[in-house]
Amino acid sequence: MKLVFATNNLNKLKEVQEILSDSIEILSLKDINCFDEVDETELTLEGNAKLKANHITKKYGFNCFADDTGLEVESLDNKPGVFSARYAGEPSNSENNMQKLLLELKDKENRKAQFRTAVCLNLNNEQYIFEGICEGEILKEKQGEKGFGYDPIFKPAGFSESFAEMPSEEKNKISHRGLAIQKLVNFLNKNHS
Numbered sequence: 482m483k484l485v486f487a488t489n490n491l492n493k494l495k496e497v498q499e500i501l502s503d504s505i506e507i508l509s510l511k512d513i514n515c516f517d518e519v520d521e522t523e524l525t526l527e528g529n530a531k532l533k534a535n536h537i538t539k540k541y542g543f544n545c546f547a548d549d550t551g552l553e554v555e556s557l558d559n560k561p562g563v564f565s566a567r568y569a570g571e572p573s574n575s576e577n578n579m580q581k582l583l584l585e586l587k588d589k590e591n592r593k594a595q596f597r598t599a600v601c602l603n604l605n606n607e608q609y610i611f612e613g614i615c616e617g618e619i620l621k622e623k624q625g626e627k628g629f630g631y632d633p634i635f636k637p638a639g640f641s642e643s644f645a646e647m648p649s650e651e652k653n654k655i656s657h658r659g660l661a662i663q664k665l666v667n668f669l670n671k672n673h674s
Contacts (some may be wrong), residue, residue, distance in 0.1 A: 482504065485513055485545035487533040493548070493628040493658070496514075500653050500662045502611030503578065505669060513541055526551050526563055527610055530601035538603040546602040546665060552631050553599060554582070554619060556591040565631070575630050579623065583634065592618045593658065596635065596657035600665055628652065 485508045486497055498507055509518070519536045521529040531546035539565040545550040552557040560583065561568040569577035586592060593616075598610040617640045623633035625645030632644035637655055644652055 485543040488546035526599040530599045534601040548600045550598040555593040556589045598657040598661040600661045612663040615655040615657040
């Protein structure tokens with residue numbers, strides 16, 4: 482089975498390819514000659530995932546899936562949430578986003594947070610949504626060199642290291658995106674193998 486993953490983020494693409502089974506061939510936007518920027522104008526993760534998936538299906542005619550991910554920090558009323566990638570403004574910059582978040586949490590005791598991913602699958606004229614959540618906390622400073630985005634300051638519950646310190650196989654088993662993609666894989670294996 483071939484599916485387009487509607488992302489320009491090479492880190493996400495690599496992560497998802499590591500998770501997916503060999504029975505699913507992933508095409509990138511570059512593979513289908515799509516260089517469109519789809520503005521994420523929705524106020525929910527699910528809405529943005531649908532927007533991106535629908536754009537590819539309508540314009541290019543492919544079965545595809547898209548995701549949107551947000552970091553939700555309890556003491557900040559679940560911010561940055563849907564604005565996680567652009568939290569410190571445009572252009573999107575992970576380092577600036579992390580510094581802004583650390584500054585906003587400086588005097589806060591409650592550092593509970595969760596990553597949430599919504600995946601929208603457009604398959605044979607049907608649409609499906611899968612969600613993955615990883616609970617944890619925001620560290621006081623960056624730890625680790627791996628990963629991307631907020632990984633150096635996010636420590637998943639039950640672990641002593643940040644996402645950026647974990648081997649990718651370990652992170653993919655417990656991460657928000659890993660859990661959402663696993664639900665997608667299970668669905669495809671059950672219904673379309």
